[in-house]
Amino acid sequence: MICFPNAKINLGLNIVSKRDDGYHNLETVFYPIMIKDALEIIISERQEQDSFIESGLKTGVSSENNLVMKALKLMRAHYEIPFLDVHLLKKIPFGAGIGGGSADAAFMLKLLRNKFSLDATDAQLSALAAQLGADCPFFIYNRPCFASGIGEVLENVDLSLEGYYLMLIKPDINVATKDAFALINPAQPEVSLKEIIKKPVSEWKDLMINDFEKSIFAKHPAIEQIKLKLYALGAVYASMSGSGSSVYAIFNKKTDLKHHFADCYVWEQE
Incomplete structure (x- = not known):
């Protein structure tokens, strides 16, 4: 059985407060985009152990540390699952702030449920996904959501970018999480993202911010x-996604701008 985990972008990202556990409370809107990996599971004929093959983009992560295999191990702690041959074709760039690894983990949970007809609700899978990563629960539902807490508290929002054209650029830069938090001063936003996304996209530029941009732009201009550059090329709205390093743009119409970013990974909405 095969599935196709997709990425996400953050529409706004506000760091609200520092938690006692060392993490930060945040507010953001997760929005799915169709950059996709491929994930396949097959019941192992030998039934001696799991096997894992990764192709496409090389993450450099060992099989036991890959979130896909961690998701399998987590599910096996709750359900009876035979040994599997797992193949992950990696197309979503990593270190981009678009949740590729989290998507793979969450889709693995859903794939196992579907393959073995497991009695697990979305809410139950979401609770398991939260053990794998803060934004993993989003990919269980995979629809526009307002996220709070550390990203695991989700609320559906009525939002569609249909009629707009999306583009994502990822330079050959890796951003360390500690760098992203370096200059953050947590604060409640003056206007909630839930209110901002109700306004026309043309007004987002002056209202919707990603708090990580200040520290990341200072370190990686x-x-x-x-x-x-995306704004200069006509974007209605542009922002870094998550803690970077990718930047996405929303245009009013389909465009062909790949040649402007020859040294970067570029995804354009089809």
Whole structure:
């Protein structure tokens, strides 16, 4: 059985407060985009152990540390699952702030449920997904959501970017999470993202921010230059996604701008 985990972007990202456990409470809107990996599971004929093959983009992560195999181990702690041959074709760029690894983990949970007809609700899978990563629960539902807490508390929002054209640029830059938090001063936003997304996209530029941009742009000015360039090329709205390093843009119409970013990974909505 095969599935196709997709990525997400963050529409706004506000760091609200520091938690006692060392994490930060945040507010963001997760929005799915169709950059996809492929994940396949087959029941192992030998039934001696699981096997894992990764192709496509090389993450450099060992099989036991890959979130896909961690998801399998977690499900096996709750359900009887035979040994499997697992193949992950990696197309979503990693270190991009678009949740590729989290998507793979969450889709693995759903794939196992479907393959073996497991009695597990979305809510139960979401609770398991939260043990794998803060934004993993989003991919269980995989629809526009307002997220709070550390990203695991989800609320459906009525939002569609149909009629717009999305583009995502990822430079050859890796952003460390600690760098992303370096200059963050947690604060409640003046206007909730739930209110901002109700406004026309043309008004988002002056209202919707990603709190990580300040510290990341200071350390990696090339990422800020990508954002500025996207605006110069006609984007209605542009922002870094998550803690970077990718930047996405929303255009009013389909465009062909790949040649402007020859040294970067570029995804354009079909």
